[in-house]
Amino acid sequence: MKRRAFLRTGGAAGFAAVSGPTVASRSRGAATGHQRGYEPLGRLPITGAAEAVVGDGSETAYVAATTGFATVDVSDPAEPTLLAEKRDLELAGESLTQILDVAVDGDRLAVVGPANPNFAVNGFRLYDVSDPANPVPTGEFETSYHIHNCYLEGDLLFVVANEQGANPLVIFDVGGGEITQLGYWSLLEREPGWGEVGMLARYLHDVYVQDDIAYLAHWNPGTYLIDVSDPTEPTYVSHVRDTTLEEQRSIADWREAAYGLPGNDHYAAVDETGDLMAVGREAWTTGGAAPNRPGGIDLYDVSDPTEPIHRGSIHAPRTVDETYQSGLWTTAHNFELHGGRLYSAWYRAGVQIHDVSDPANPDRLAWWRDPAETGFWTARVAARGEYFVAPSTEAIPGTDLEGALYTFPAEAGEQADPPSLRDPDWLAADEGTNATNGTGGDSGDGAGDGSDGGGGSDAGGDSIPGFTASAGLAGGALALEWLRRRGGNVQD
Structure with missing residues (x-):
């Protein structure tokens, strides 16, 4: 099975190469999280x-x-090299913009957008990338709807299709001369x-597909496992x-429902075996009921996909202002499971590697961050x-x-005092528990009945120095623009 390969971004064109030693030699200071x-x-x-993503086993990033x-050619990780860029794309004679996700499988690339509503045109373009330096439109x-995320599996393109009245998964056949819709699955038809x-509280944010199961991160309704062996x-x-x-239903403030835990299932993926699922919950503090903290990543045993069982949790690092508006984001974003490891990104809290071979006790192996310069x-x-x-x-x-594309070692290498990473130059002395196995959460049928599942304790993560309230106020990131665009009333 091919693995997830999808992209999102914001900004204008502009590329320049900088060698690895330039990065590695950057000075360490109170605001950085570099490990020796x-x-x-x-x-x-x-x-x-x-x-940015890389095709299965590939050395090309999209x-x-x-x-x-x-x-981008990443065959030499010390010197990533630009191969090609395609800008100013059009669809049906209009500019296709706010492209925050693409998917690749083999020699086919799907480019979808816009990621949020209220643009002139919506849809996707396909490319032959057998020569990554020369993508050819096919x-x-x-x-009729914006496309926030997608997944490409062979001749099938899975897209999230969010509108006011529904949030279905839609499946297209893109393998022939004519693109056709095959089928769809709707949360609202089931529940x-x-x-x-x-709409924001039930938003279908992302889709991941492996071994004929689609994993749908459906925000507060949760993450759904759907059999797509018959895509019709x-x-x-x-x-x-x-x-x-x-x-x-009992939450009066829509911002608490859309921004805060519990809920906020943002991204889900499984490992090569299909036995371990990780669910990232992108959230911020809202001043509401507990847990009132940034969202982390929960680990589930899905060896029997009909009965997911929560095994462990990885909490988000903490900072001085954990609201959405602060811009000091340390919540979980996207990740990949590979070879018993979880490789994850946490916005300004950097990147981490965890050994999840025992998902009840995830062990952090490496953590690199520089919140003053990277997110x-x-x-x-x-x-x-x-x-x-x-x-x-x-x-x-x-x-x-x-903006920049970084490359990192997949192994932790030599470190100082692993796994606590305690370093007085940059790590606050008030270090909390990073990985816990807790109770709560629910897994089961559409009514919410079933075995106890996800969610760890509220003891949360390591503090990030160098973050202060003066670091800037955020009105919303491109990837979450839909939250801001739908401002004032979640029903809009």
């Missing part, structure tokens, strides 16, 4: 970078760029009660969730696990971060 012996391998500045995309399709909460008739398998419909979007394995790529994004408002 663990540093980036290389860095390629990319104006507007956000999401980077979305709002008005297009770029391809087809396009216009939709109509979720139609009583606002997808069927429900199971779900996990951290909250209930009744709890969501990481994702972590994607390259060259069959030899290293990983991680883009730093400019899309955190109120900051002066520069």
Whole structure:
């Protein structure tokens, strides 16, 4: 099975190569999170970078760029090299913009957008990338809805299709001369009660597909496992969730429902075996009920996909102002499971590697961060696990971060005092518990019944020095623009 390969970004064109030693030699200071012996391998500045991914076992990264995309040769991780960039894309005679996600499988690339509503045109374009230095367009399709994320599996393109009245998964056949819609699956057809909460609170944010199961991160309704072996008739398998419909109905402030825990299932993925699922919950403090903290990553045993069982949790690092508006984001974003490791990005809290071979006791192996200069979007394995790529994004408002694609060692190497990473130069002395195995959450059928599942304790993460309230106010990142665009009333 091919693995997830998708991109998002914001900003204008502009690329320049910078060698690995330039990054590794950057001075350490109170605002940095560098480990002795663990540093980036290389860095390629990319104006507007956000999401970057690498095809299965490949040494080519695909980077979305709002008005297009770029391809990058990462075969030498110390010197990532720009191969091609395609800008100013059109669809049905209109500009296809706010491209925050692409998907690649083999020689086919899908470019989808816009990520948020209220643009002139919506849909996707397909490219032949058998020569990554010369992507060739092969087809396009216009939709009536914006496309926040997608997944490409062979001849099938899975897209999230969010509108006011529904939030379905839609499946397209893109393998022939004509693009056709095959089928779809709708949360609201299965559980109509979720139609009583606002669109943002039930938003279908992302989709991941492996071994004929689609994993749908459906924000507060939870993460749904859907059998797509027959793409014309997808069927429900199971779900996990951290909250209930009744709890969501009782929340008076839509911002608490959209921004705060519990809930906020943002991204889900499984390992090569399909036995371990990770669910990232992107959230901030809202002043509401506990847990009132940034969202982390929960680990589930899905060896029996009909009965997911929560095994452990990785909490987000902490900082001085954990609200959405502060721009000091340390919540979980995107990640990849590979070879018993979890490679993850936490915005300004950097990138981490965890050993999750025992998911009940995830062990952090490496952590690198520089919150004054970087805000990481994702972590994607390259060259069959030899290293990983991680883009730093400019899309955190109120900051002066520069977009860039970083490469990192897949192994931790020599470190100082692992795994606590205690270093008085940059780590606050008030270090908390990073990984815990807790109770709570719910996994089961559509009514929410079933075995106890996800969610760890509220003891949360390591503090990040160098973050102060003066670091800037955020009105919203490109990837979450839909939250701000739908401002004032979640029902809009």
